[in-house]
Amino acid sequence: MTHQLPPPGWDPDPSRIPAPMYPPSTQQQMPAKQKNTLGLIALIVGIMGFIFACIPGALIVGWVLLPIAFILGIVGLLSSGKAKGTSVAAVIISIVGSVVGVSVFVVVVGDAFGNAFRKSDLSPSSPTATKGHGGTPQPSIKGSRDNPLPIGETVSNQDWQVVLEAPREAWAEIAAANQFNSPPKPGMEYWIVPITATYTGNNTGNPMFGITVKFVGSDNRTYDGYCGVIPDPVNDVGDLYKGGVARGNKCVAIPAGANGLWTVSTGLGGKPVFFAAK
Numbered sequence: 001m002t003h004q005l006p007p008p009g010w011d012p013d014p015s016r017i018p019a020p021m022y023p024p025s026t027q028q029q030m031p032a033k034q035k036n037t038l039g040l041i042a043l044i045v046g047i048m049g050f051i052f053a054c055i056p057g058a059l060i061v062g063w064v065l066l067p068i069a070f071i072l073g074i075v076g077l078l079s080s081g082k083a084k085g086t087s088v089a090a091v092i093i094s095i096v097g098s099v100v101g102v103s104v105f106v107v108v109v110g111d112a113f114g115n116a117f118r119k120s121d122l123s124p125s126s127p128t129a130t131k132g133h134g135g136t137p138q139p140s141i142k143g144s145r146d147n148p149l150p151i152g153e154t155v156s157n158q159d160w161q162v163v164l165e166a167p168r169e170a171w172a173e174i175a176a177a178n179q180f181n182s183p184p185k186p187g188m189e190y191w192i193v194p195i196t197a198t199y200t201g202n203n204t205g206n207p208m209f210g211i212t213v214k215f216v217g218s219d220n221r222t223y224d225g226y227c228g229v230i231p232d233p234v235n236d237v238g239d240l241y242k243g244g245v246a247r248g249n250k251c252v253a254i255p256a257g258a259n260g261l262w263t264v265s266t267g268l269g270g271k272p273v274f275f276a277a278k
Contacts, residue, residue, distance in 0.1 A: 001267045005189060007223070017209045018097060020224040034081055034082050035081045035082070035083060035084075036076050036082040036084065036086055037074055038075055038082075038087070038151065039076035039079075039082070039083070039084070039087035039090060040086045041072060041089040042069050042086065042087060042091075042094075043073075043087075045068055045072065046065070046069030046070075046091075046093035046094045046097065047065075047093060048065050049062045049065030049069055049093075049094065049097050050062070050066070050096070050152050053097045053100050054100060054104060054232060054269065056108045059101055059105055059108070062097065063098075063101060066094045066098050069090050069091075069093065069097075069099075069242035069275065070090070070091060070094035070146060071097070072087075072090065072093060073087045073088070073089075073090035073091035074087075077091070109160065109192070118201040121157060122157050122250070122265065122266060122270065122273045123155060123156065123273070124142050124143055124155055124273075143155065145216070147278070148261050148267070148275050149273065149274045149275050150275070150276055151164055151166050151262075152164070152165065155264060155273045156200070157266060158200070158201060159199065159205055159266060160200060160201075160210065160211065160266045161197070161200055162195060162196070162197050162198075162211060162264055164194075164213070164262060164264055164275055165193070165195065165196075165271075166194070167193045167277070168273060169191055170190055170191060170192035173230075173231055174190050174228055174229070174251070175206055176210075176229050176231075177229050178228065180229075181230060184227075185257060188225070188253050188254065189253070189254060189255070189256045190227045190228075190251055190252075190253055191199065191251065191252050191253075191254055192227075192249045192250070193213050193249065193251070193262065194229055194247075195211065195242075195246075195250060196247050197210075197211050197246045198243070198244070199241065199246075200239035200242060201242060204240060204241055205239070205244075206237075206238065206239050206240065207234045207237055208237075210264075210266055211234075211264065211266055212224070212264070212266070212272075213252075213262065213263070214262070214263045214265075215252050215254045215261070215272070215277075216260050216261050216263055217254065217255060217259070217260035218258065223252055223253060223254045223255070224252055225253030225254075226253070227252070230249055231249065232248045232249050233248055233249055233250075234246050234247070234249060235248070235250075259277065260277055261274045261275060261276065261277055262274070262276075263275070
């Protein structure tokens with residue numbers, strides 16, 4: 001029987017055999033990323049800004065919040081060792097929200113300009129003209145400069161119904177309304193014109209921007225100067241919905257003792273209706 005000799009260097013004691021070497025685990029060397037609180041705040045602010053940017057009456061709030069969300073999101077992205085997901089989402093939402101906000105603003109402004117420039121000529125509520133017969137010239141349309149309306153007659157269009165009441169010289173009233181009011185320039189007077197305006201349109205109207213009162217003198221000039229703080233200004237009345245009524249005063253600076261006509265117009269493109277001064 002033959003016996004094989006163990007190879008050189010063989011050690012029968014396994015406890016002295018070295019353990020195999022493995023590379024160190026990389027998973028244990030990478031620390032877990034921390035929660036990005038700033039990114040979370042940016043995401044919440046961005047969502048709120050996006051919502052407000054979609055509401056026409058709250059656009060300004062969205063325009064304030066969206067840039068804040070964008071800046072916070074960028075700062076969150078630059079924070080080392082922090083999770084980036086919420087920061088990335090905040091940046092994306094702030095950019096998309098800004099685009100949406102601009103789109104909503106363009107639509108709102110377009111509607112406003114459309115309402116302002118659409119045909120809005122005022123006319124008397126009563127029949128305005130009679131046809132001439134034969135060679136008789138046709139009378140001028142009521143409310144024109146050649147055929148002014150009497151003070152107190154109602155004029156209207158699709159959006160407004162306006163009554164102009166008797167104008168009056170009113171520097172004493174204006175001086176009493178505010179001690180800082182300046183007197184009229186030499187040769188000029190402040191005249192208050194009371195009006196009653198009813199909004200009859202389907203949206204909203206504001207007498208501050210929607211109704212204009214002026215004076216056309218015999219010198220063929222138009223006057224609409226500023227009078228200062230006046231008593232009961234109709235401009236202080238806010239937006240009116242259909243059927244809303246505004247009562248108050250407008251004021252015009254005109255030459256002292258001037259002869260002429262008062263005018264009322266609505267919108268930015270409406271033709272004026274003329275009223276006899278006396």
